[in-house]
Amino acid sequence: MTTGARQRAWAALADHWQDLQATRIDEMFTADPRRFQGWSVALDDMLLDISKTKLDGRALDLLADLARAAGVPQRLEAMFAGETVNATENRAALHPVLRAPDQAPRHVDGRDVKAAVAAEDARVRAFAEGVRDGTIAGRDGEPITDVINIGIGGSHLGPALAVRSLRPYRDGPRVHFVANADGADVSDTLRGRDPRRTLIIVSSKSFTTTETLANARTAWAWSARALGEEGVAGHFAAVTAATDKAAAFGIPAERVFRMWDWVGGRYSVWGAVGLPAMIALGTDAFDAFRAGAAAMDAHVREAPLTRNMPVLLALVGVWHANVCGYPTRAVLPYDHRLNRLPGYLQQLDMESNGKAVSADGAALTGHSGPIVWGEVGTNAQHAFFQLLHQGTRIVPCEFLVAADGHEPDARDHHDLLVANCFAQARALMRGRCRAETETLLRQQGMDAHTAARLAPHRSFAGDRPSTMLLYRRLDPFTLGRIIALYEHRVVIEGTIWGVNPFDQWGVELGKELATSLHGRVAAREGAPDADPSTDGLLGWRARLADGEGA
């Protein structure tokens, strides 16, 4: 379809929204008692329910037209085929190859990378297993009890999410994560650890990221104080695409594991970046994690657009962001061990689709990625749900919940958790009108005047959309499916918005300016050549840091 066809699809969606807006979601259930069945899609023991959104058949058809017009199926196939889908960096985006179950050839620029990937994976596995079984030990032969991953962004969030989410499956060393430039992060993590039993993994695709290198140098010095300079290298490993830089840092070649140029940082947990998770969980669990993602890969390629989980989640996202005009979306895992998921998705989603120009450089005429935020339930209920239920802005909510937990003695807890999750989605949709509230308050014994006065405060407009992802249990396979579901959702949305979801040029300017200011900050100098605010702040900072009054 042409640009004209896309514009017509957007216009038809906008018109349709005008017609649909006044219809309440709960009325759509009254009109169609089988709405739940029609508007939910299952993949084995995982169910995505989008029935509590305002999508109807026409809206879905138009959105599917839009996806086709944007070339979503072709774009996904191009990605899976190893084509250069990341044009601004002249790269493929072939993260699915890291979890592909078969030995089928996978090509990047005409080269079959499958064998190289398998060989590197074998190195990573051998290292992880060696650390776990003690054959790879500390300099004095002490087993490794603690692993510290030093990395940031995609070199941190994925393995941290996996290790945290799969806590019941951890049977290896403890794993810690250091990311922040703030020395508090590395100091707090190193304090109390035994350098003789600690392995430090420096994870950085570029091996130039300033935070990671600063933390790595601090950890190196900490290690050297206990082990001597000659003992440190045996306690370090690296994960990087810049193997020469890791070697120059001092990490022995046999402990440097390769990231691929054609896998973006935020899509990279499936390969060597997952090393800390592999050490914590073991290779079987890590294989199950990858198999879950591979199952989602097969589903996204095979299922028809309107029965396809990542496509549906993407279409709901586009509907809410562009057609309904909701600027944010909340991710609400009712699964305590998914408490890092909102942060993980912030990078995956906002670094991918927070763009103002299309893949070919033209200014976008509509909005691209929404603001993604969230927190685990039920904690979130006691923090920001007030706004979700009664605020002036509508925030589409994405709930996630397991049918069952891992705690045999906590069945009641899990029932309570599920009840809260389903109830919140229901309350958002249903609301409680003023008349109903007043009646209720009167029934509770309140006088008529007070009931009328309080009813506006205590009623709920409702008609607020949400989706629900329900899965049997948060095991490695399911976590893999969840992450791949969101990866594909982000790529599909990016394709519909016309942006390149694989680059991240928007982080560069801040990095450059930080580098140029660093010297001034350290020297307690001002920057009269910068803007007056920055110059003024540098002056204040210098005086305060030196203990002077302002």
Ligand SMILES: O=P(O)(O)OC[C@H]1O[C@](O)(CO)[C@@H](O)[C@@H]1O
């Ligand atoms: O793995 P690296 O090269 O250290 O980069 C870390 C992160 O920094 C970014 O480049 C953004 O600043 C992310 O895309 C990336 O995941």
